Amino acid sequence: MLKLNDKKVAVLSESGFEESELTSPKSALEEAGATVYIISPQKETIRSWDKDNWGIELKVDKNISEASIDDYDALLLPGGVMNPDKLRKNEDAVAFTKAFLESGKPIAAICHGPQTLIETDMLAGKEMTSYPSIKTDLINAGVNWVDKEVVVDNGLVTSRSPKDLDAFNKKMIEEFAEGIH
DSSP, X not given: OOXXXXXXXXXXXXXXXXXXXXXXXXXXXXXXXXXXXEEESSSSEEEEEETTEEEEEEEOSEEGGGOOGXXXXXXXXXXXXXXXXXXXXXXXXHHHHHXXXXXXXXXXXXXXXXXXHHTTTOOTTOEEOOOGGGHHHHHHTTOEEOOOSEEEETTEEEESSGGGHHHHHHHHHHHHHHOOO
């Protein structure tokens, strides 16, 4: 198994993230040795959406207004319907995400997570996947959208839904281990 012992991973999220799309990748990253930090516009905690109701609360490690990509090696964008919709309207969250794309540091986004990436205006020509309902949004952003469980394009890992988590976690760890692309 690949080791991420020296890697610091930022998880950018708001309340309303799909619980499994944050907790499963976070656990996989920690098992591989990474240190994972929750970054959010919220100051104290964020709350998950678990299929059809509110779920667990997670402690926020750093407010997005104080976060710098220099402190992290990779970025994880979990999905959920509410979470990415809130993040894409937050200028600090979009700027943080855009800085990751500009740096070449790896990014993993699942389900609706790519909505925050759309706001960076830096997706033209990339091959990606997502939850089917945002397919048109990604195509309109210039993406070559494909229907696969996991897609990797130069350090950008995307998957469609929680059913793809095993493949997503495996590829995410591979790309995060490789580092800057």
